[in-house]
Amino acid sequence: MMKRIVGIVLVVLCIFALVACSGSGGETSAEPPASAEASAEASAPAETEGSAATESAAETEGETVLAEVIDTDMSVLQGLKVGYAQRNTNGAWLIAQTENLKKIAEQYGVEFIMTDADDDQNKQLSDVEDLCAQGIDILVYPPIEYEAGAAALDIAAQYGVPVMLLGNDCAKEDSQYVASMLFNYVMDGGACGEYVAENLDGAKIVEIQGILGSDPEIGRSEGFAAELEGTNCEIIVQQTANFLMDEAQEVMENILQSYDGQFDTVYCHTDEMALGVVAALKAAGKEGTVNVLGIDGQKLAVQEIIDGNITAIATCDTQNGELLFSTIAAYLNGELENKDVTIPPEIIDASNAEEAMTNGMAF
Structure with missing residues (x-):
């Protein structure tokens, strides 16, 4: 499925090169x-x-x-x-x-x-x-x-x-x-999206985003969504936590109040936010019952994989x-x-x- 997203990237790059570029680029x-x-x-x-x-993404895997x-x-x-x-x-x-x-x-x-x-x-x-x-x-x-x-x-x-x-x-x-x-923030998100599509069939997903308008937030949202196209997985809510652990915990607490029972997966743009989500799930007695994905590779987050509270992480x-x-x-x-x-x-x-x-x- 990652071939589809990099193919999309190539098409957009080609159009951009023809229409907007004034330099050689390479x-x-x-x-x-x-x-x-x-x-x-x-x-x-x-x-x-x-x-x-x-x-900002690379052209194709090849x-x-x-x-x-x-x-x-x-x-x-x-x-x-x-x-x-x-x-x-x-x-x-x-x-x-x-x-x-x-x-x-x-x-x-x-x-x-x-x-x-x-x-x-x-x-x-x-x-x-x-x-x-x-x-x-x-x-x-x-x-x-x-x-x-x-x-x-x-x-x-x-x-x-x-x-x-x-x-x-x-x-x-x-x-x-x-x-x-x-x-390659598109590929970061795409790696997580591919994991969900291949391993979490029919997932109902909460997306915890980084700083809105930042290059990582844009790419990780776009790449994740592209990998879910044509699957029966669905993003039901998106909220920003600005890459911060404490803010992600607060956002997750609010989501649990409003959407409890309506989602089974939480995709976070960073491990910091994934750790905040895990803290909120633990406080609610729901640790290990929701799939949590992050991006970075912090040892604290990887330990949560070992402990069964985080499902997967795309490393940077x-x-x-x-x-x-x-x-x-x-x-x-x-x-x-x-x-x-x-x-x-x-x-x-x-x-x-x-x-x-x-x-x-x-x-």
């Missing part, structure tokens, strides 16, 4: 930062929320370039000033990712300057300007929102700072960034440091062959949860 940027200024005058093409997430560490001279990183406009450091996944980036930056002698937007898009844009004003050589940018987050590319262009997108995508033109290492790798900094080095060395790469998900369920706790899949 050319490698071999220029160093001093000559890699993005065009401040260009504006990103308008898209609907659905197509935004689709563009044509997707999967992310991998690049074999290049890493000595060019010594003394480099890299700015990282982090979305937030509230959840376990982002904390683990941030710590890995710091560790690898230190390993290669990189001056790593990080800000924390606390999931406020306006603050993140302000952070980007502050970082650029400090004379950074590279901006690493995980946008909070797909459309609004595009303004950061214009800010970076005004300072002549090359941009590398990490994790999240935003509306952009090819000239406005030098590389993207993105999680937190250890992005070597990938990011080898990509930066390859760009500086003029050796960056693939401008856009995808970090794909894997499923953890009862069949491999014990193994995932020790083999690096869970964090």
Whole structure:
């Protein structure tokens, strides 16, 4: 069934390329930062929320370039000033990712300057300007929102700072960034949707969404729904919990009051929210009676699989440091062959949860 969703992605990408793209989209940027200024005058093409997430996905399973560490001279990183406009450091996944980036930056002698937007898009844009004003050589940018987050590319262009997108995508033109290492949020949702369609026949589903309008929320909703098309599974209610555990617990408590007995599955856009849902189910004496799915791979959530309270998780790798900094080095060395790469998900369920706790899949 995943072939159907990636096929849809390919069709949309082709249409978009014919109608809206002004750049080549696949050319490698071999220029160093001093000559890699993005065009401040260009504006990103308008898209609907659905197509935004689709563009951030890879084309097809056969044509997707999967992310991998690049074999290049890493000595060019010594003394480099890299700015990282982090979305937030509230959840376990982002904390683990941030710590890995710091560790690898230190390993290669990189001056790593990080800000924390606390999931406020306006603050993140302000952070980007502050970082650029400090004379950074590279901006690493995980946008909070797909459309609004595009303004950061214009800010970076005004300072002549090359941009590398990490994790999240935003509306952009090819000239406005030098590389993207993105999680495929459509595939994340698709992996969970495929699991439901193949293992939970006739599921009545509650969907607990992330921040509405964010790239992960759009993609994970779209990918999940696409995999349910043509099945007898049904989403009966969608509510946002903004990626937060406590908020997800409160939302689930309210849903239990309004929809008790009407659903048997809860799909959450992150493990943080899945853990909040499990807490609400436990408080109501319903743990183990509802299928719960999450996305990330937190050890706390994987343990809940082992304990029988979470059904499945689509993983997202937190250890992005070597990938990011080898990509930066390859760009500086003029050796960056693939401008856009995808970090794909894997499923953890009862069949491999014990193994995932020790083999690096869970964090």
